[in-house]
Amino acid sequence: MGSRKRSARQRRVAEFKAGLGGLDDAYGQERRRRDEDERRREAARRLRSCERKQRYATRYDAEEAMTRCAEHGARDLRCYRCPHCHGWHLTSHPWE
Numbered sequence: 001m002g003s004r005k006r007s008a009r010q011r012r013v014a015e016f017k018a019g020l021g022g023l024d025d026a027y028g029q030e031r032r033r034r035d036e037d038e039r040r041r042e043a044a045r046r047l048r049s050c051e052r053k054q055r056y057a058t059r060y061d062a063e064e065a066m067t068r069c070a071e072h073g074a075r076d077l078r079c080y081r082c083p084h085c086h087g088w089h090l091t092s093h094p095w096e
């Protein structure tokens with residue numbers, strides 16, 4: 001009888017610990033999901049502001065290209081130093 005009680009208690013302890021493990025894992029999963037979201041957003045930003053764009057090695061090259069674009073009617077362009085590739089890109093968006 002005594003040993004049966006003990007094993008029931010051990011089972012409850014095991015279940016309790018498994019429950020805690022489950023919570024830890026739920027927290028881990030949530031954190032991983034957020035990291036993944038952030039990584040995806042960063043990749044999308046990078047694609048928009050860097051990888052899809054023409055890259056210029058120097059500000060001078062970028063400004064020259066801007067001048068050519070202006071001659072073809074592109075207005076309100078500006079250039080910026082890219083934090084991803086450290087080259088220069090042109091943009092017409094004020095927030096880039």
Ligand SMILES: [Zn+2]
Nearest residue numbers: 050082084085
């Ligand atoms: Zn870039």
